[in-house]
Amino acid sequence: xxxxxxxxxxxxxxxxxxxxxxxxxxxxxxxxxxxxxxxxxxxxxxxxxxxxxxxxxxxxxxxxxxxxxxxxxxxxxxxxxxxxxxxxxxxxxxxxxxxxxxxxxxxxxxxxxxxxxxxxxxxxxxxxxxxxxxxxxxxxxxxxxxxxxxxxxxxxxxxxxxxxxxxxxxxxxxxxxxxxxxxxxxxxxxxxxxxxxxxxxxxxxxxxxxxxxxxxxxxxxxxxxxxxxxxxxxxxxxxxxxxxxxxxxxxxxxxxxxxxxxxx
Numbered sequence: 001x002x003x004x005x006x007x008x009x010x011x012x013x014x015x016x017x018x019x020x021x022x023x024x025x026x027x028x029x030x031x032x033x034x035x036x037x038x039x040x041x042x043x044x045x046x047x048x049x050x051x052x053x054x055x056x057x058x059x060x061x062x063x064x065x066x067x068x069x070x071x072x073x074x075x076x077x078x079x080x081x082x083x084x085x086x087x088x089x090x091x092x093x094x095x096x097x098x099x100x101x102x103x104x105x106x107x108x109x110x111x112x113x114x115x116x117x118x119x120x121x122x123x124x125x126x127x128x129x130x131x132x133x134x135x136x137x138x139x140x141x142x143x144x145x146x147x148x149x150x151x152x153x154x155x156x157x158x159x160x161x162x163x164x165x166x167x168x169x170x171x172x173x174x175x176x177x178x179x180x181x182x183x184x185x186x187x188x189x190x191x192x193x194x195x196x197x198x199x200x201x202x203x204x205x206x207x208x209x210x211x212x213x214x215x216x217x218x219x220x221x222x223x224x225x226x227x228x229x230x231x232x233x234x235x236x237x238x239x240x241x242x243x244x245x246x247x248x249x250x251x252x253x254x255x256x257x258x259x260x261x262x263x264x
Contacts, residue, residue, distance in 0.1 A: 006023075006038045006041075006042065007034065007038065008022070008023055008024050008034060008035040008038050009021065009022060009023055009035075009038050009039070009042055010023045010060070011042060013052060015204070016051065016052060016053040016054065016204040017052070017053070017054050017055075017056065017197065017200040017201065017204055018046070018052045018054070018055045018056070018102075019055075019056045019057075019058065019193075020042055020055060020056070020057045020058075021057075021058055021059065021060050022035070022039075022057070022058070022059045022060060022064070022065055023060045024060075025059075025060040025061030025062075026061075027066070027069065028061070028062065028063045028065070028066035028111065029059045029060065029061070029063060029064065029065040029066060029116065030065070030066045030067065030068070030069035030070075030071075031065060031067060031068050031069055031090070031093075031115045031116065032068075032069035032071075032074055033074025033075060033086065033089055034074070035069075036089045036090055036092075036093040036115075037089060037093070039093040039096070039097065039119070040089070040092050040093040040096045043093070043096035043097045043099075043100050044096055046100055046101070046102055047100075047101070049102075050208075052102055053102060053103065053203065053204040053206075053208050053211075054102055054103045054104070054105065054199075054200040054201075054203050054204045055100065055102045055103070055104050055105070056104075056105045056106075056107050056193075056196045056197070056200055057097075057104065057105070057106050057107065057119070057123060058106070058107035058108075058109060058192075058193065058196070059109055059110070059116075061110075062109070062110045062111075063109065063110035063111040063112075063113075063116075064106070064108050064109050064110055064111060064112045064116055064119075064120065064132070065111070065112055065113065065115065065116025065119065066111055066113045066114075066116060067113035067114025067115045067116045067117070067137060068090070068114055068115045070141075070250070070253070070254075074086065074089075080238070083238060084234060084235070084238065087146070087234045087237065087238060088234055090115055090118070090146065090147035091146065091147045091148050091233075091234065093119075093147075094118055094119060094122045094147045094148050094149065094152075095122075095148060097119060097122045097123065098122040098123075098148075098152070098219065098223075099216075099219075101212045101215075101216070102212070103124050103125070103200075103203045103204075103211065103212075103215060104122075104123040104124045104125070105123060105124065105125045105126075105127060105196050105199055105200055106119070106120040106123045106125070106126045106127065107127050107129075107192050107193055107195075107196035108120055108126055108127065108128045108129060108132045108183070108192075109129045109131070109132060109189065109192055110129070110131055110132060110133075111132075111133055111135065112132065112133070112134050112135075113134075113135045113136070113137050114135070114136055114137045114138055114145075115147055115149070117134045117135070117136055117149070117153075118145075118147045118148075118149035118152065118153075120134075121149065121152035121153050121155075121156055121182075122152055124215060125184045125185075125199060126177075126182060126183050126184055127183070127184065127185045127186075127187065127192065127195050127196045127199060128174050128177055128178065128183040128185070128186050128187070128192075129174070129186075129187065129188070129189040129192040130174050130186060130187070130188055130189055131174065131189050132173075132174050132177065132183075133171055133172060133173045133174065133177070134165065134171070134172050134177060134182065135165075135169070135170075135171045135172075136149075136153075136165050136166045136169060137169065138166070139166065139167060139168070139169040140169050140249065140253070141246070141249045141250055141253055142240060142241075142243060142245045142246035142247075142248065142249030142250065142259075142261070143237050143240045143241050143246055143249075144233065144236045144237055144240050145166050145233070145237075146233040146234050146236070146237040147233070148226060148230055148233065150162065150166060150230060150233070151223060151225075151226040151229065151230055152223075152226075153165065153166065155222045155223070156180075156181060156182050157180050157181065157182055161180055174186055185199070243264060244262065244264040245259070245261045245262065245263065245264060248260065248261065248262075249261070
């Protein structure tokens, strides 16, 4: 599966381990519609691949991903119905990664913001560089978190810490991420990919049928109620995106000023 058939990703396979690199470094790997569609496509492409046992995801350049691309660049929607359909691309990409048969590892460099943080929580393990941090920016730009990200985070960090991150918009850095159980290992930046590869080789050496069944069973146990609870997170996001507070938040973000929220 090595090759350059993707515009926003690089995929390299070495034996039983594949590395998928988010590759929009000039945009800090911001996730626009095309990038998310490719993440979904690459995750689904591993469905028929029985030779790859472990997939590492990482980001090109300084950061893993700066989250959803506020500059857009995606297909234009003609109405609310189409907006709802297009808005699901992040959810589709997240769930495609979460549902992969292979063991997945985030080699987490620098920032994982918003949707980028959601992707890291959709993976089985997270190896963090000492410069990594997590930040859910949605609250500060006037919208709620979608892409099925809230239950994924809550499973890892617990309810109070999930609220601190998503409702409070706290930035949490590498040592605290390890303490909270979001990171499985914390290493110097120079050792990030080598450590991720060590973990990958360890799991690739396991018997694949039981390893993959255990992975999927654990995911099924912890996420059994996710779909029923979060089935309308896209609609919640679209509703909050139509508020005056959302417009004020985006203007303040782009102008580097502080917004004044009025609850409208």
